[in-house]
Amino acid sequence: MDKLAGLQEILTMDPNNSFARYGLAMEYAGRGEIEAALAQFDTLLLAHPDYTAGYFMAAQTLARVQRTPEAIERLKAGIASAQRTGNTHAQSEMQGMLDELAG
Numbered sequence: 001m002d003k004l005a006g007l008q009e010i011l012t013m014d015p016n017n018s019f020a021r022y023g024l025a026m027e028y029a030g031r032g033e034i035e036a037a038l039a040q041f042d043t044l045l046l047a048h049p050d051y052t053a054g055y056f057m058a059a060q061t062l063a064r065v066q067r068t069p070e071a072i073e074r075l076k077a078g079i080a081s082a083q084r085t086g087n088t089h090a091q092s093e094m095q096g097m098l099d100e101l102a103g
Contacts, residue, residue, distance in 0.1 A: 003027055018048045025054070029061045037061050045077075052081045052090045059097065068101055075101070 004027050010020040025040035041058035044051055055078025062071035075098040082091035 004031075016047060018044060018051055021047075022051065022054055022057075026057060029057065034061060034065050050081050050085050052078055052085060052087050054078075055081055056090060056094050056097075059094070063097070063101060072098060072101055 004024070007020050007024040007027060010017055011024065014020070021040055021044040025037050025044060028034075028037035028040060038058060038061065041054050041061070044054045045058070048054070055074050059071040059074035059078065062068075062074060075094045078094045079091055079098070082088070082094065
């Protein structure tokens, strides 16, 4: 069974599994399936608004395909999430990317 199928099977049993949802989004992004990846990031962040890494990786996925305005919005939301959760490392990384994209 490939990684994609395994993650989908986990989500069939537990649709609220944030780690598997994030993994599925990352797997799609790695395969270049941008819309599928973004749909999974959206599902993840709707159910788990403080899954900070989801914002950062969604922003990176968007930036990779030159969807800069959307990437900037994801970064802003991610920075807010990082502030809520006290994740200063993620906040700093996302702020750096935001400065680069917005500059």
